[in-house]
Amino acid sequence: MQSWPSILVKMKFLQSIGLAATAAALVSAVPTAQDASAKIARDLPLVESNKLRRVLLRSELLKKAAHLEGLAYATPNRNRLIGTPGHQATIDWIKSIIGGFSDYYTIYEQKFTLSLGVSANLTNNAVPMEVFAVGLAPAGDVTGPLVYVPNLGCTTADFAKVTPGSIVLVGRGNCKSGIKDALASTAGAVGMLVYNNVEGSLEGYGLQLIATKEGSYVPAGGISMAEGKALQARVEAGETVVAHLSTTTEDTDTYNVIAETIAGDHDNVIFMSGHSDSVAAGPGINDNGSGTISLLEVATQLTKFSVKNAVRFAWWAAEEEGLLGADYYVSQASQSELDKIRLMLDFDMMASPNYAYQVYDGDGSAYGESGPPGSAEAEHEFERYFAQEAGLNFTTIEFDGRSDYGPFLAAGVATGGIACGAEGIKTVEEAAMFGGKAGVAYDVCYHSACDNASNVNVGAWIQMTKAIAHMTATFARSFDLLPPKTVQAKAKRMAMAKAMSDKATGKLDW
Incomplete structure (x- = not known):
């Protein structure tokens, strides 16, 4: 990608491995990891959507929200902004939880330095x-x-x-x-x-x-x-x-935290992600403590099951500064490694108090901006899940690259995701569909000091977390719902990526 001035950014890996190695190369290089993979496949049942969803608890979401708020409030500025003790504490906390499953995940950090x-x-x-x-x-x-x-x-x-x-x-x-x-x-x-x-x-x-x-x-x-x-x-x-x-x-140094299942096909990866930082104004519990915690809960409960396809989780740094952690990850990955990501799903703001269940418009039918092959299928599966599995209403939002899926979208990777709404105003129609108040923002505390542990709708949050679990389980079992990996499919993805590359840098400022 771009050649970056050293005065602004100096980036390197915490470990001596390059991202191009990925967890797949790490696994193949370590015999004990092969043994662990075989043991997981032998001893654990293959993951199923309903069984993974069943073990998710509201109480765990709320407990972790209170803890994350505490990490922010223990610092002078009471936030989790990049470069502050609050964000470093968040990174350490994520590592402490996911690190407890080192027999199930390969875990590594990607270090970069920002001015x-x-x-x-x-x-x-x-x-x-x-x-x-x-x-x-x-x-x-x-x-x-x-x-x-x-x-x-x-x-x-x-x-x-x-x-x-x-x-x-x-x-x-x-x-x-x-x-x-x-x-x-x-x-x-x-x-x-x-x-x-x-x-x-x-x-x-x-x-x-x-x-x-x-x-x-x-x-x-x-x-x-x-x-x-x-x-x-x-x-x-x-x-x-x-x-x-x-x-x-x-x-200041900061880190992306990445964990990938030891088991599963590492040439076919389902990638689940969200950002770990907040803005300066407050602790950022909905934005995006909610996504951070949902992913932690799904990753934790997934360890009770085996997988056929590798599952990769990432907690990005510096999203609020412009998707910088995700952008750096993509910039350091070879094309062959990006090709292994069959689908990348991103989760930002899962618990907005005046929520709507929003699905990104991957097929472009609502807003005209479709994603690479696989993006439409991701949208359709989210919609099928909400309507048929969960019996919930949903609405569609613009596929505008406004969160960490943006750099992947621009690189030709199939992407998708869901959200509960940010500063946008809830319509009368949406109030009829989801309850809440029309004419009021989905999250009145968006990017504000009041985005704390009391600024979450736990009913919406558990439903969104279950939707994340459903997609994790579905694609950890099979990618049959997605277009096959063919030369023609790759050519189409790359053509779309080329067409989008000039537009990617001009996305909405938030």
């Missing part, structure tokens, strides 16, 4: 303003006249009025801020101020892209929507506003 914002100072015409350093942008001390960039700064044309030596002012939204920053740099700007598109600060915000083809990065600061719009009005009125921005950054 995160530490501090920032900003003045306009010598008047101080609140500002936060934007992660992945370089540190710096720059001064220049503010130039407002229209249309949210997602295309080169938006920067036509930028003058060399200026600092651009641009709104958040429509595309990742890394694109805005790179376009500003290419246009000659020395810095960027991005203002929020909702109430609240941009503490902990990042450029969301490690690097872009649009250019290199300049120092960046994040300000509130109110401050940004006030500056915009002054600049558009013809006032000369000179900004002085200084930022500092710090490299």
Whole structure:
């Protein structure tokens, strides 16, 4: 993939193995693992959906939610943001649970180092303003006249009025801020101020892209929507506003945690994942402690069964900064290793209080954006499960790459997933289908301090966890529901990946 500036990102494996080796190579290299695989197949019953779902308990979900909240609240900032003790404690906790099954899983970590914002100072015409350093942008001390960039700064044309030596002012939204920053740099700007598109600060915000083809990065600061719009009005009125921005950054190590069944066919993998980090505002128990915990519970209970196809679980780091953990994983995997992933399913926000059961539109029938072959079949099986197995209503949501399945989607891997809803507003029709309140967000605590252990709908959460278990069991037994692995199928997947590659970097900024 891209060649990344060493000033921004320095990445390496914690272990001396490359990801291209994968758990399959690890297994084949260790005779004791072969023995363990044979023992699992001999001693344990083959996994079945109904039996795996039956052993999942609400009490375990709630107990783990309280513990995860405690990990966040034990730290000064009361969150699980990348680079903080709260997130490191989360990683250690995941490892402590999954590490108890070392006779069932091959477990490893993928270490990478990110440059995160530490501090920032900003003045306009010598008047101080609140500002936060934007992660992945370089540190710096720059001064220049503010130039407002229209249309949210997602295309080169938006920067036509930028003058060399200026600092651009641009709104958040429509595309990742890394694109805005790179376009500003290419246009000659020395810095960027991005203002929020909702109430609240941009503490902990990042450029969301490690690097872009649009250019290199300049120092960046994040300000509130109110401050940004006030500056915009002054600049558009013809006032000369000179900004002085200084930022500092710090490299921090973080980890993806990955576990793969010792047993099963490692040339045919079902991949289940979710992200382990929160935003700066709070402990992130729904987003995405819920997905983290659901996966832990399914992985734990799966150890009571044998599998025919290998099952891989991943807990990604740095999703909130722009899917960085998943993106790095994909960038380090060879094409032959990606080809072994028959289906990648991602789970983000499984317990929204004003929930809807949402299935990603893998066949494109609702929103027009379909995934590689296998994505439609994943959608259909989720829908069949909700309607026939669980007797529940469901709705379809856009397949927009907004969570960690995005990099896999862009690489031509069949993907899918479910969610309970984020900041979107519940419709009257959805309230009739799922209960709850129409005209209110699915999660009113989305990216807020109140996203704690009380911000979960445990009834929805256990149903979503059972849906995860169903898909795990179904594809651990057989991939008969998916298109066969053929040269033609691969060619179709890669053609779709090529068509999507330019679009992948421009997905919605969150």
